[in-house]
Amino acid sequence: MPIKRRTPLITVDLGENGGTRLFYSLDEVDEFIDSESEATPGRLVRSTLGGPAWQRIAEAQSMVGNARSSPDYLEQLNQLLVLAFGDTSPFSFPTSVGPRGKLVTEIAEARGDGVAAGAVGYFTNQIGSLTQNSETIQGAHLAAAFDIGIDANSAKSYRAAFKTIAEQGTRHHRKFAEDSATLLGDIEERRDAATARLRRAAIRWVKRQNRRLDEAKERFDTAEKDIRVVEETYKVQMALQAPVEYWEQKKARHQGKAVFLRRALCLFGIGATLVLGWLLYSVAGRIVVEAAKGTGAGAIAYAGIGVFVTTIAFWAARIMVRLFMSEHHLAIDAEERAIMVQTYLALKLKEQVGPEDLKIILTGLFRSTSDGIVKDDGAPDIGIASLLSKAASK
Template sequence: MKKPEPVFEVDLGPNGGLQRFYSHDGLAAFIDAQITTWSWVHTETLTNDGNIHRVRDILHHWLVHAKQYHVNWQADPTLLPQFESVFRQAFASTPLAGSPKETFISELRSDKGPITAAAALGYFIGIVADIQFAHPLILRGVLSAFAFEENLNSKAASSTRRSIEGLVSKFSKSLANLEGQARDEAARYEEAESHALRSVNVMNRFVRLKLRRHERKHATEMHEAIKRIDDTRDLYQQFMQLRGPVDYWMSKARAHQRKAKIHWDRLMKIAGWGGAGVLATLILVAKIAFDQAKTAYANQPATLYLVLVTIGVVVTTMVFWAIRIQVRLYMS
């Protein structure tokens, strides 16, 4: 047989869990049971001590509204969301009948009275801000509810104390061990620090030594480089000093070469044409003189020879001076 669907289902969380109702009568009976369970709050807390009436008024408002909205929902099914909201407000934090919290409040009511029990109820439903803790009965109720919720009792306190003492002993030993480890670590750190300082000092000395050597080496290299630069500069200056006269005399030599070539060309022309002309003239003069002398002194051989010698000397002298003049012109 198929299980019937619930007419109303709501999850009240930690306070009541999932609640399913398969009929409106069952839902109405549930609401009436809660109203009956907490009816003593309306009849036994008529005093206004510590504003305890706030618990009574709020609880009464929630429960009455839940019952009224259930009736309205039955008449108008569209009011289901409103009813669910009111139902959650009324029972999400209010201890349900038969629950451990409700049983605890009932026992507290029997032992300490309704004011203390109502204060504990106010703590459970979360309206402690509206009541005054200065009232001793209210303060006792709130503290009792807190102790119940946190599962605090004499046995739990003793167990907690033993646990704390055990933790203190354990942590004392751990603290002593940590202190010993800290001292050992401090000693090792001091030793390592001392070793590191010695190593640093050695490295500093080594670095300073290498630095001095490096400085001396580079100072020597720099001095040699400067000396080479100075020598190069001096050589360049000497070269430039010598280059002027060399260029001057080379230019003069080139000028003389050009002039010599020009004079040589002229000499060759003069020597060629002038020499040929002079030679031809001398030959002609010599021939004429020889013919004249031969005719004039045909009967006087000695005189003829003397005249010929004279003519030869004159011609030779003229040739010599012509050559000398040409040489002087060339050499100038």
């Protein structure tokens, strides 16, 4: 029969302060907290420091009691254990099995609790809670050195390495002095030539560095200029954005009205043609009838009615044409103003316009708006009354 694996009640990741700890019961959690409290780091925290580090241990012990009454507190207990003993908390407790706790224990055994208390204060970020004396400062220094990887053994190895390097340096220096004495005569002869070569090399190097500096300065100036141009263009764009949006909205409104008037004009033209055709046909019939009766007054009356109705129809059509042309021209005018600003911004980005050109743009952008009606845009005046008036004037 296979052995059934036990499922841990709580799994706590303490990092470097003890790795992943598996607790199968709350009694094990109590034993862990008690053992750490009685170990050298815990004893020093309890007796010397107190503060947040010891407060979190007390909260964890209290949460164990809550978890015994309700499993809902297990997650909070897990979090408190991580805060009290984990390596990520700013007031982390140096456990006895972790490298920091072992260092505190070694310091306490070798140099006493006073020095060890300084190390614990450093590890728990409570060094200010200790009495500042040579022992606590020494302990804090040992803890800081440990955090950056320096301990007693590494210090000895560094000292031995430095000594070896110093001895090698001494030997190299002695050999260099001997070689220098041997080559002294040759150096005297070649000194002038070497000096000349060095001078030429130095001059070339200086020129090359100056050239690089000039190129770098030129690139920097160009980049600064480009940034300034973009910044100015952005400011101008933000200043002109509202007018552009206004004229674009106005163009859309005028275009919508122009489309509506154009459709209405087409429908009116079709309807007026049918109605006028029928009306003129009826009037012409009546005129023929009245003429046959020999009553000229009746024929003239019917003819007048036909002329009047025709004039009204052409007059209404002309008004609709003028309204359509007005909206059409106003839409074109609004579009031209918006395009004018966009063109200016594009040229501004390419530095092809100056500040004086902005005045021209603003003058054109905010010039007074006419009604959009152009004299030549109206429909030709072909009403009967107009034609008769023109004929009479000739």
